[in-house]
Amino acid sequence: MTSSTNPPNPGFEHQIAFFESHFTEIKFGLIDGEAGTTDTHLRWDINSVSQWSTTLEAGNWYNLHIGVLRLPNGGTNAAPEDWYWSGIFIEEAPITTSIAGPNPGSGGTSSPPSSSAPTSSVPHSSVPPSSSTPIPSSTPPPTTTAPAGPTQSQWGQCGGTGWT
Template sequence: MYFNSIALTTALLAGSSMAEILWDGRFTDTSAAEINKWSWENQVGAYQYYIHGSGATTDYVNISPDYVNPADASSSDGVRITVDGTSSWNGQTMMRTELIPSTKAAINKGKKFYHFSLKRAAENAPDAKAEHQVAFFESHFTELKYGIDGSDGKLQWMTDGKAQFDMDFDADVWHNVAYGIDFDANTVEFYHSTGADELVSKAGPLSASVSSDGADWHVGVLKFSQTKEDWFFSSVYIEDGELTTAISGPSDDLTPKVSSSAAPVSSSTIATVSSSQAAVVTTSSSVAAAEPTSVVAPLSSPSSAVPTTLQTMTLPTSPNSSVSAIVATTSASAAAPSSTDDAGCAVEYVYA
C-alpha cells in the first residue's frame, strides 16, 4: 500500500512557518550600549545612529523594558525616540531622530516584510498640526504620516504620497505594522493590528515606486515642528519568506533556516515509499549531488500517517556548505533506526 508523499510533504510544511528573520532590530540592553557607542568609525550593533540632534544619545534614544510592547514575548525592551527643538541634523529645518538598519542582508531584494510596533503617550504627545514622517524609506514609497492636512488627527499609511489606510492614534495603544514589500513586482501591502491582535492585511498589494539601497529605512520620526515629542517603537525586524502574523515574531523552534536564495524543490525529486515506512525524502538536485549524511528519526507507529513534531538540524556537506534537514516525527519518543533504508521518517533537505 502506498501513500501520496507530495501530500504529506505539503501538510508538513503548511503546518510550519517558513519565515526567516533577515535582520533583527528588537531592542535589548546590549543594543542600548551599542547605539551609544556607534559612529562611522565604530559601526557596532544592529542600527546606524547618525540622524539626530547635537545632544547626548539619551536626549533622543532611550531603551528600556518600560517601552516594549507587552504582547511581544520575544523582546526584552523597546525604545523611546524623542524629537525636539534640538533635533536638527546637519542644519536642516525639520527635526529628526532616526535609526537605520545596519546589515549586509538582502533586505531590499525579493519579497520582504518590515515589522514594527508603534505607540505614543499622553505626555509629550505628537503635534497634530505638524507633518510627521514615520518609519519611512528615503524615496517615500511607503511610510506612515501624522499631522498632514485632512488627516483629522489620524495616523495614515501612505504609498508614493497617497493615503491608503488610516488609524486612530490614541495614547498608549500599540499599533502593530508590517510593510509587505515586493521589490521585484514593485508592490506594497499594509498589515496592521492593535494590542496583542495578530496582523491582518488592510490594504494592497498596491503598485508603488519601490526603491531602496538596503540602508535607507528610517526607524524613527522626521517632523516639521520643534515641540518635544516621544514616539515608542518595539518588535522591529525584517522577515523573508511567509509573513508572521503573531506579534512575538517567528517561533525559533519551528522556523526552518531556509535561505531566500535556496533552489526550489521540484516535485519530480520526491520519492514515494510504503506507508509502513512512512517516509518522505525531498532533495533538490544540488543537494543530492552533495550527498549529505542522512540523519533520520522513525515514526513511533507504522499507522502514524502524518508526523506531528517538526525538528530542524544542519548537516555538513563540505567545508563551505551545509544542508538544513527538516525532520518530522511523532511526538512520542522513538528508538534510533537500524539503518537509513528502513527508518520511518519524513525529511526535506534544502540548502541553508
C-alpha cells in the first residue's frame, strides 16, 4: 500500500519484488525502454511480459505475499525452522488474517489506519525461540562464524546479467 504522502514516482522504474534472475517481478512505474514519461501501473511480469496490471492508487490495499508459507502436507515433524530474508520490511501493525483482506466487504479497498500506533505488535528478536532442553550452565554459549571463502562481487549473485 502507498499513501499520498511521499508517493512513488511513476517516472522511475520500481522493481518491488523479484527473484535474482528477474524471471518474475512485481513492478511499478515507467519501465526502462517504454515510451512516455510516467506509468502509474502496478504490474506482475514474467520474463518482462506483463501478466497482470492495475493502476496504483494511494490508500488501496494490494494483497501480495512475499515470504515463506509452510504447509505440512502430511508431515509430522513440527520442529522450528529458520528462514532468512534480506531487504524485507516487516509490518508492525496487526497482521491481516482474513483472505478478504484488512477491510472485508469494502470491495478490496482499504482506508489508511486511523492511528499510526499499532493495536498490538510482536516483539522483534534475532534470538531464536528457547529450546525445551535446558542448557547446563557449564556449557559455553554457541558461537557463529562466517564461512571461509571469497566474497561476492557486485551483481555476481544474479550472474551479472545486464549489469556493468
